[in-house]
Amino acid sequence: MTATDWDKARSLAYEAGRAAAGPVETVPLAVADGRTLAEPLVTLTDLPAFPTSSIDGWAVRGAGPWRPVGRILAGGTADPLTGDGTCVEIATGAMVPVGADALIRVEESARDAAGLVSGTPRPAPEWRLPGDEAHRGEELLPAGTPVDPAVLGMAATCGYDTIPVRPQPRAALLVFGDELLTSGPPGDGRVRDSLGPLVPAWLRRSGATVDPAAVRGPVQDTLEAHIEAIRHGLAVADVVCTTGGTMHGPVDHLHPALEALGADYIVNTVAVRPGFPMLLARVPGPDGRPKFLAGLPGNPQSAVIALVSLVAPLLAGLQGRGLPTLPLVTVAAPVRGRGGDTHLALAALGHDGRATPTGHAVSSMLRGLAGAHGFVVIGPDSQAAAGDTVPFLPLPLLPGERP
Structure with a gap:
């Protein structure tokens, strides 16, 4: 089986989502x-829809001094100024009356004993014109x-x-693996499930909704249990993510389950490290629109790489958004390549915008991920030296969040 180039896999996921984008609401x-x-x-x-005062002051006509003949507040309709030597008091945001020649700021005006207003308009008009x-x-x-x-x-x-x-895509998560604990510390041959809490949060940051009831697991390591869980997920979501089981080991039932459900692969393995055994499949939906299953590897960092490589582009397409262009960053230290595969290397961004690779970047670890802002992208058969400029794949962020 030939692994799909990482850039190509990202584009294929996006185009699949774009073709299945929901109707306008x-x-x-x-x-x-x-x-x-x-x-x-x-x-x-x-915009604005009418001439609008930028100041508190006076709208004047003709030469001064000016005799006040009224007041205009924001939200009111202004009568025309028809007589030279007249003015109206005007508030910020109020409609400038037809016939006004200038505005004078209240702090730059004066009134004499007879109530007449004097002052000098500033050279630039102090109102906003329509358009x-x-x-x-x-x-x-x-x-x-x-x-x-x-x-x-x-x-x-x-x-x-x-x-x-x-519409916002609905997502579900199925956690595979009898060896997983859902509470307490790991031990006695069992490890704590980290992807159950992690994946839904990043799905939401990528624009999906995730009902807590749509997160299930650990799913029993049998083909029948996998098929039942996937069917349930597809019934409540547009995109189902699974964790683990993307290879062909003795308890890896994902591929046989997809075959039983009549799925077709959009991407089946990607030439990227970490994260190689990831997949994206299309499953026929009851209304004729396809639904999707994204198989994420079981190792936590590999699963996150599958999320940002396949699921985030898919969700962007389903929402009718563009495929984000990757920004460029300067790396502060050398980053090795991974032969003919793309290398996504965890990195943190400094205040100067330079990317520094993080430690603890083994695919089974989350420590490096917790201190990273994303991945520097090292293309096939290449590497980066300190000072080189390379693409950067950010981790999904909520609006207002900053690296």
């Missing part, structure tokens, strides 16, 4: 955070933009009450 702004725009966000009117920010019909954000608080505020500013978004 229209939801209120209050529940749209974390979703993805299904259509461009277009202005419904000029200063955007014109009606202008595209502000493209389809595929993740919805965050800033996007919600922009949509509200434009006058939207609801916005069209893509």
Whole structure:
């Protein structure tokens, strides 16, 4: 079996998700955070929609001094200023009246005993004109933009009450392995399951929803138990992740289970180290749209590499988002290659943005992962010297989180 090139595997996972992206949903702004725009966000009117004062002060017409004839507050409609030598008191955010020649700041004005206003306008106009920010019909954000608080505020500013978004993919996790403990310290030949807590959290950071009831395990090491658990996962989720069983050992039942369920492989093993025995398969869904199973290796770091290599691109495609372009970083120390495979090497980013490889990076360990921000990507048949620039694959982050 020939392993798929890592870059190619990442693209195949993304395209599979993109082809299966769910239909457009229209939801209120209050529940749209974390979703993805299904259509461009277009202005419904000029922004601002009317001439808007940037100051507290006076809107004046003609030469001064000026006689006050009224007041305009934010939210009110301004009557025109029709007479030279007149003015109105105006608040920040209020509509500038037709006929006004200038605005004068309140702190730069004075009133005499007769109540007349005097002052000198600044050279630059102190109001925003319609269309200063955007014109009606202008595209502000493209389809595929993740919805965050800033996007919600922009949509509200434009006058939207609801916005069209893509559905959030539902994910499930099945933990395979009779040797796993779900509580307490490891011992007596058994190890603690670390992926049950870890995987759902990073699935959520990649845009999926994960119901706690959709996390099951350890699943008994029999073919029948594997098939039943996978069927249950596919019934409640769009993407099922499994841990372990991706090879062909005596208790590795994942491949026979996929065959029994009529699945076809999108990717079956990837030329990447750590993480080689990973897979992504498509399973027919009851409504004609496919569902997916991602087989993650049992070693914790390898499982995370499978998550960021196959599952995160798949979820991006399912949400209608773009496949993220990998940023470039400078490595602070040499990073070896792994022959003809891509090497994803754990690294932490310093304040200067340079990437330093972490220790404890064996695929069975999580200590190095806990102090890392992502992986430096060393291509096949290459290596990196200190000072070289290489691609960087970040670990998934929640909005607002920073490396």
